[in-house]
Amino acid sequence: MDASVKPIEMLSGMYERAVDFSFSFGPKIIGAILVYWIGSIIIKKISHFTGERIEKSGVDSTLAPFFKNMFYSVLKLLLVITVIGIMGVETTSLAAVIAAAGLAVGMALQGSLGNFAGGVLLLVFRPIAVGEVIKAQGYEGKVTEILLFVTVLKTLDNRIIYLPNGPLAGGAIENYSREEWRRVDMTFKINGDQNIDAVKDIILLAVNSVSEVAEEPRAEVVVTGLTEYAIELQARPFCRPENYYDVIVKCQEAVKKTLTKTGVKGPTPNQNIYLQQVSVPNIKPKTAHASIS
Numbered sequence: 001m002d003a004s005v006k007p008i009e010m011l012s013g014m015y016e017r018a019v020d021f022s023f024s025f026g027p028k029i030i031g032a033i034l035v036y037w038i039g040s041i042i043i044k045k046i047s048h049f050t051g052e053r054i055e056k057s058g059v060d061s062t063l064a065p066f067f068k069n070m071f072y073s074v075l076k077l078l079l080v081i082t083v084i085g086i087m088g089v090e091t092t093s094l095a096a097v098i099a100a101a102g103l104a105v106g107m108a109l110q111g112s113l114g115n116f117a118g119g120v121l122l123l124v125f126r127p128i129a130v131g132e133v134i135k136a137q138g139y140e141g142k143v144t145e146i147l148l149f150v151t152v153l154k155t156l157d158n159r160i161i162y163l164p165n166g167p168l169a170g171g172a173i174e175n176y177s178r179e180e181w182r183r184v185d186m187t188f189k190i191n192g193d194q195n196i197d198a199v200k201d202i203i204l205l206a207v208n209s210v211s212e213v214a215e216e217p218r219a220e221v222v223v224t225g226l227t228e229y230a231i232e233l234q235a236r237p238f239c240r241p242e243n244y245y246d247v248i249v250k251c252q253e254a255v256k257k258t259l260t261k262t263g264v265k266g267p268t269p270n271q272n273i274y275l276q277q278v279s280v281p282n283i284k285p286k287t288a289h290a291s292i293s
Contacts, residue, residue, distance in 0.1 A: 032086040039079040047072040112149065118165035119148040127169075132177035133241060137163050140174075156245060181214055181238040184247050188255060189230045191265040196223060196231060199264055206258035207235050210250045212243040230267030 051068035123146060128134050133142050134153070139161045141153035151168055153161040176182055190199055200221040207219050217238045225232030235255065239247040259266075 028087050032083045035086055036079060036083045039082070040076075043072065043075045043079060046075065114166035115149045115164045118167070118169035119146070119150075121169045122146055122151065122165055123148075127173055128175060132175055133244075134176065135174040136168055137171060139163065176244070177241045179241070181217060182241045182244050184235075184237050184239060184244060184251065186235045186248065186251055186255070187224065188233050188235065188259075189267045190233065190259070191267055192227070192229050192231055194231065194264060196233075199231075199259075200233065202258055202262055202264065203233060203235050203255055206254040207237045207251050209254055210237070210247060212239050212247050212250070213237040214239055227267075229269050 047068060050071050051065075054067050122128060128143050128146065128151070130143050130146060134140070139153055139155065141155040141159075141161060143151060144154050144160075145152040148165070150162045150164055153163060155161060188203060203221045204219060207213060207221075213219060214237070219235065219237035221233055221235050223231065224234045235251065237247065237251065
């Protein structure tokens, strides 16, 4: 009799506990599910609207999806915390755990976060853009990509350079593409006995014969140095930034050919040699006498 009553009592107790649990936590669970479902729909609509506004505001196409995803993730995290609170879980300790985990991750990834922050600054303030030629961190090249952590440069000799965005955003950047014209400085040395004005006209004529050299602003040739045997002249033509290196090569070749054709001499160091005649006195050698005893 007792053996048959015990299972019944156990089942009855389990049923009563299940009923109590259902009445105690059932409404909370149902409410949490409803809140999560409705909240997810609202978050999607808000994120979609926010993403459209960000794209219309002119934010870089690389940065816009990131802002949209970050906004969505923050709202989703708040929704999850709210749902957990509805279910009766203490959210204060949970928030403390999340904050501590975030701090630990931030300390471990502080270098990467610095590069990320630099990438955001580059994309928001736009000191550089894709397709522009820059010089930064000791490298010069064309910007091919601006990512959230690195910027990619392609150098003149076809190398790919990855620059971390943190140091790039915090350092000096030379942007050669923002102005319409770029000046090309080339130095030539001629013999010191040449006619300066005539040689300046010859160099200017050679420089202006290059098709990529601009008519306005006009090129000029100036004297930048004098030595005891040479005159240093500098040609200063202007060109489009993308033609800079082509202009250097073509102008140097044109100037060299023109100077040779017109007979302009290059610098020739003078070296004076002085010979001094020294008279040597005629000294007779002494004769040694040996005595025999």
